[in-house]
Amino acid sequence: MLKGVKFTLFTVASAAAVFSFAFFATQSWAAGDAAKGEKIFKANCVVCHGEKGNGQGPAAAGMTPSPRNFTSATEMKGIDEARLHKSITEGRPGTPMVSFAKTLKAGDIDDVIAYIEKFGGYKK
Ligand code: HEC
CATH class of the missing domain: 1.10.760.10 (Cytochrome c-like domain)
Incomplete structure (x- = not known):
């Protein structure tokens, strides 16, 4: 259960990272x-x-x-x-x-x- 939650959080965080990378591409590489x-x-x-x-x-x-x-x-x-x-x-x-x-x-x-x-x- 906890694992699932963590995975979901990870997925959301990754998606957010990809989005911010797309919007602020000049700022940094994918962390x-x-x-x-x-x-x-x-x-x-x-x-x-x-x-x-x-x-x-x-x-x-x-x-x-x-x-x-x-x-x-x-x-x-x-x-x-x-x-x-x-x-x-x-x-x-x-x-x-x-x-x-x-x-x-x-x-x-x-x-x-x-x-x-x-x-x-x-x-x-
Ligand atoms: C055999 C020696 C050697 C090894 C091993 C080595 N480097 Fe270097 N590295 C150098 C030298 C010499 C320079 C300076 C090159 C120059 O002045 O252009 C340098 C420069 C750099 C620079 C600056 C490049 C630039 O654009 O000015 C980075 C970043 C770097 N190394 C990262 C790494 C990383 C990460 C590794 C390991 C995965 C690594 N190095 C392994 C010798 C090495």
Whole structure:
């Protein structure tokens, strides 16, 4: 019974999310789940971007350009969600930032974006 209610609430919330996405498409991507994003980040991104998202992962030393520091408002300036999405999906050609199009599903990318936004440098 409770399960059914929760499911209904979820459905209503999803529909609302889809609607608000349609109306405010410029505002944000469909909201990802930051908790899931944290796991995806730890498995795929920490080696370069670091546990704290500061661009100082174990593989980052001497890397050119440096992995983006997600805690820095200066480094994240001008990077909106569309660009985050594009860079993670397609990579940044000519840099160690590879494409995750084959490694991650679209939903995973939304989730990892929601997590990256929590490091503090990103401003809506
Ligand atoms: C092999 C190292 C490496 C890994 C692994 C890696 N990155 Fe990166 N990432 C980089 C580097 C280097 C840059 C800087 C590229 C630049 O300056 O254009 C970067 C830049 C970025 C940017 C900023 C792109 C922009 O538009 O300026 C985002 C967002 C990002 N990475 C997300 C991720 C996510 C999410 C993952 C894991 C799914 C990940 N990265 C894994 C090295 C890495």
